[in-house]
Amino acid sequence: MLMKVTLRTDVLTNNNKAADYNRELFTTTKTLVINLMSSPGAGKTTLLEETVSVLSRKYxxxxxxxxxxxxKDADRIRKAGAKAVQINTHGGCHLDARMIAAVLPEFDLEEVDVLFIENVGNLVCPSGYDLGQMHKVAVLSVPEGNDKIPKYPVMFMRTELVLLNKIDLLPYLDFNVEKAKRDLEGINLSSKLIPVSAKSKEGLLDWFNWIEEAYKTCQQ
Amino acid sequence: MHEMALMGEVIDIIKEDAASKRIIKIDMVELLVGEISNAMPDALKMAFEVYKEQNAYFFEKNARIFIQIEKALAECILCSKSYVPDNNRISFCPVCGLPSGKIISGESFQILSYEGSGDADESNVAHRCADQ
Structure with missing residues (x-):
């Protein structure tokens, strides 16, 4: 006899349970956790190298x-001066909350003020997976062009900050920063955009101030 | 292409639920996929066929998947009108002309239901065989 079962269960329910578990740990240890997402080559790791080398004096x-x-990326971060754990997804296009939970025992979270999670380079898949982070930040780089925000609305709908990286290349390319701001506003009114260059260091102070504010909020 | 991973979640959830209800063979799966959930119905259907083959013991040969689409809908926080969001300008309310809209529907990704047969059927079959 056939039996019909009504579930109405969220497909990502198991991921979300693991994300809640991670979040509870992070909240208990008051660790600020930032999930950094972008396409491959937008400059996430270089930004993190700069962030680590400056902010590790304070955090x-x-x-x-x-x-x-x-x-490779974990090695670069270690050279910049922070503890780094590498997750290899072996073909998987995103990190999920269970992968994060599995590596958390490698950290003493009581001794970590700020934890960055650098997601797999991809503007689609990572957007759907809650990792238990406090903040989702997208990195968009000038050479990718103006069309990325409208083309990948779901990513930019779910992030609260866009770091517009590689602005040292603005004189050579047709990227329009004001248009990017307008496009972002059209998709996500509450998202901020900070123009930065990990190479020329321009704008990095604004990014560090943002982290500082987020850290203060996280300590309350 | 995270639809393989997503379909993996679907199969895991159904397996766990089915075990608790002593359902051993699945005949139908019904999903609700939002237009802005970042999951593609066609890729999900393809992934379903792959998992079905890999888990032949758990699926009827002709097991089907049905995907209901949840339409995207936004609502303006200023004028409270709901509207179909333009992909490029999701938060722009067409009435107010301001980025004052919030998504209220279209992000869902759920397993609505599944259909299967259980242990009991085998004993029925056995009875029928004995009757003949």
Whole structure:
């Protein structure tokens, strides 16, 4: 006999349970956790290197690196001066909350003020997965062009800050910063946009101030 | 292409629920996929066929998947009118002309229901065989 079962269950329910578990840990240890997402090559790791080398004078920083393969990014972060754990997804296009939960025992979270999670480079898949982070930040880079915000609305709908990276290239490319701001406003009114260059260091102070504010809020 | 991973979640949830109800073979799965959930119905259907083949013991050969689409809808926080959001300008209320809209529908991704048969059927079959 056939039996019909009505579930109405969220498909990501198991991921969300793990995300809640992570969030509870982060809240208990008052660790500020930021999930950094972008397309491949937008400059997430370079931004993190700069962030680590400046802010580690003030905060105890740790990084979880997500990539399909290799330990390259974690090595770069370690050289910049922070503890880094690499997750290899072996073909998986995003990090999920269970992968994060599995590596958390490698950190003493009581001793970590700020934890960055660098997601797998991809503007689609990581947007749907809650990792238990306090903030979702997208990195968009000038060479990617103005069309990325309207083309990938779901990502920019769910992030609260866009770091517009590689602005040192603005004189050579047709990127329009004001248009990017308007496009972002059209998709997500509450999202901020901070123009930065990890290379020329322009704008990095604004990003560090943003982290500082987020850290203060997280300590309350 | 995270639809394989998403379909993996669907199969895990159904397996767990089915075990608790002593359902051993699945005949139908019904999903609700929002237009702005970032999951593609066609890719989900393809992933379903792959999992069905890999888990032949758990699925009827002709097991089907039905996908209901949840339309995207936004509501303006200023004038309270709801509107169909333009992909590029999701938060722009067409009445007020301001970025004052919030998404109220279209982000869902749910397993609505599934259909299967359980242990009891085997004993029925056995009875029928004995009767003949």
């Amino acid at each position: 105890r920083i740790a990084v979880i690196e997500g990539d399909l393969a290799t330990e």
